[in-house]
Amino acid sequence: MRSSIRRSMPLFPIGTVMKLTDLSARQIRYYEEHQLIHPQRTEGNRRLFSLNDIDRLFEVKDLLDEGINMAGIKKLLLEEGKTVVHSDLKDEEGKGKKDFTDEEVRKLLRKELINAGRFQRPDSSFGEKFRKFH
DNA sequence: ATTCTTACA
DNA sequence: TGTAAGGA
Numbered sequence: 059m060r061s062s063i064r065r066s067m068p069l070f071p072i073g074t075v076m077k078l079t080d081l082s083a084r085q086i087r088y089y090e091e092h093q094l095i096h097p098q099r100t101e102g103n104r105r106l107f108s109l110n111d112i113d114r115l116f117e118v119k120d121l122l123d124e125g126i127n128m129a130g131i132k133k134l135l136l137e138e139g140k141t142v143v144h145s146d147l148k149d150e151e152g153k154g155k156k157d158f159t160d161e162e163v164r165k166l167l168r169k170e171l172i173n174a175g176r177f178q179r180p181d182s183s184f185g186e187k188f189r190k191f192h
Numbered sequence: 193a194t195t196c197t198t199a200c201a
Numbered sequence: 202t203g204t205a206a207g208g209a
């Protein structure tokens with residue numbers, strides 16, 4: 059299939075994920091405890107989230123808005139999780155979910171790099187834009 | 193400046 | 202879930 063960057067590649071620190079998903083660090087870490095996401099760690103023990111982790115976070119957020127509790131969310135996402143967790147080479151097959159094109163990924167990464175070396179900037183639209191890819 | 197873990201007036 | 206504390 060197309061030449062895409064593996065969606066499970068560790069890329070963003072928790073701060074970025076917070077802005078993207080509009081979830082608190084507390085919530086993100088809590089969902090990790092519940093095996094809903096599996097961010098990797100850097101040598102310094104910092105979490106690095108992949109695009110798959112972020113997708114999952116959005117799903118969790120949606121389910122939460124629908125009034126579903128952790129137990130329910132885990133039951134729903136954990137099954138599918140078996141596919142996502144080990145999806146280094148393939149993860150969209152049979153799930154009906156679109157994959158990011160290299161250009162889309164590069165676009166996101168570029169934005170990250172640009173904002174990485176600058177002060178604090180309140181961004182409220184990126185999360186929605188990102189979400190639109192779904 | 194950021195993120196991490198632990199714990200709870 | 203928020204938030205403070207103390208270290209990396």
